[in-house]
Amino acid sequence: MNEEKQNREYYQETFREVHAPQGMAERLMNMEEGKNKKKAGSVAKWIAIAAVAAVILFAGSNGVAYATTGSTWVEKLFTKDVKLVVEDDRICIVDGDTVIDVTEELNNYGRATGKYQGDGVVMEYEVAYNKLKQPHLDVRYYYEDEDYEGTRMSQIVFGVAGTPTPTPEP
């Protein structure tokens, strides 16, 4: 047993003189920093790849939609059939079955802004109608958020510049 103890001490004294090469600890420390940078670089790389893939998918799918239907899916998604109709000296916004007469709302500059409360959706409009400029309609839609006190415009659905229907000649 005593001999075993001597052997162990002999072995330990010997091998405790063996050390990792100089600079190895620093290299391993730098490697750890390098790995951090590599990880960050790797994330950036994947974000870039994802962005490029998204652009290709977006452009490609629109291209396919345009080739087959004559209009892109973005166009279909964001264009709604809303019009500024001028009829019998009345200026109306026509959105599907909804007709909003804004004639009385026009100010001296021929402008009117307002909101229309639809079924769960708020339509905000801006009309420009005077003799000097091309008639113009801007519409924005929002979802209502009942969790919020009052009406919160939480999400823009889309924006559209409407082209007015020409006034029929008498």
Added chain:
Amino acid sequence: MDTREYEQLLTLYLDSVYRVALSGCSNKADAEDVAQNTFIKLWERQEPFEDLEHARKWLIRVAVNECHSLWRTPWRKRTSYLEELASEPSFSMKERSDLYYAVKELPVKYRQVVHLYYLEEYSVKEIAEIMKLSETAVQTRLQRARQKLKETLKGAWK
């Protein structure tokens, strides 16, 4: 693994890991590779260690496994390491140098067991766990290694 803990374990156990690696590879370049891979695995480890002893045991186990992986690689088995002769450590006493080279002459399977037993002070049972061997196999290897060292080192090894 956070940077502070990594640095602490690197400082405490780099030499131990390197020595285990050297006992499993017997050349500097491979031992450095093994030590490096071991610390990469440490950095990638997600689970915390219970204490320093747990960390030490884990590092040694990984180093042993890395050595085995290295020996399983076919091109490694065919490589000779003549250049290693120039980079052997120098010792303060001749008897220590004698022991170092005597251990180096042992077959790897004996060398690792001897190293874990005498330097890292693991029991036969613990070595069996680390090396995934039976206790009998560890005991046998240890006995044969002792015998060989006794023959080589004459009176210096009891």
